Amino acid sequence: xxxxxxxxxxxxxxxxxGCGGCCTGSPGYVFLSEKDIETLSDHxxxxxxxxxxxxxxxxxxxxxxxxxxGSEDCIFLKNKQCTAYEAxxxxxxxxxxxxxxxxxxKDWEEAAERCEGxxxxxxxxxxxxxxxxxxxxxxxxLSDS
Numbered sequence: 750x751x752x753x754x755x756x757x758x759x760x761x762x763x764x765x766x767g768c769g770g771c772c773t774g775s776p777g778y779v780f781l782s783e784k785d786i787e788t789l790s791d792h793x794x795x796x797x798x799x800x801x802x803x804x805x806x807x808x809x810x811x812x813x814x815x816x817x818x819g820s821e822d823c824i825f826l827k828n829k830q831c832t833a834y835e836a837x838x839x840x841x842x843x844x845x846x847x848x849x850x851x852x853x854x855k856d857w858e859e860a861a862e863r864c865e866g867x868x869x870x871x872x873x874x875x876x877x878x879x880x881x882x883x884x885x886x887x888x889x890x891l892s893d894s
Contacts, residue, residue: 756854757877763845764872766865769829771844773822774863778813781805782893785838786812792836814838839890846883 781789790800804824805812815824825833831841845867850860861867 757851757857757880760874760876761857761880762868762872763875764866764869766869767829768865769826769831770864771841772826772831773820778808779823779838779840780808780891781812781814781838781840782890784893785840785890788836789833789838792833839886843883843887843890846880847887848884851880851884 786797786800786805789804790797793800793804795803801812804815806815807813816822817824817826823831825831825837831837845860845864850856857867866872
């Protein structure tokens with residue numbers, strides 16, 4: 750992370766605009782840790798087993814959220830809003846602070862092409878320390894998957 754800190758040591762601009770773009774469009778997976786599964790199961794008042802059967806699939810041996818049938822939208826996206834927002838997975842909570850968005854400035858700029866909140870003119874500058882904390886939270890969650 751020391752190498753990464755060099756280029757964004759002054760922070761980066763980001764503000765979620767609520768557009769839902771990070772939950773739709775391009776193919777991808779939201780991988781779930783055991784903690785994510787427990788949190789979401791509790792949120793929907795279901796057992797872990799029932800939650801897994803209804804809302805997930807196995808991808809490379811890991812549980813991942815389903816897409817809404819007939820689309821590339823997250824199963825929980827409705828009217829551009831997350832129906833599980835309070836219980837959303839760590840992967841979602843830590844967006845856009847993922848390693849592959851932060852390796853170098855061009856990665857951040859590529860992410861900005863898909864997310865209107867990145868470098869948004871009204872966005873506050875998120876301090877480097879907070880960015881790193883979010884990135885580590887994302888990585889820790891991956892290791893728990």
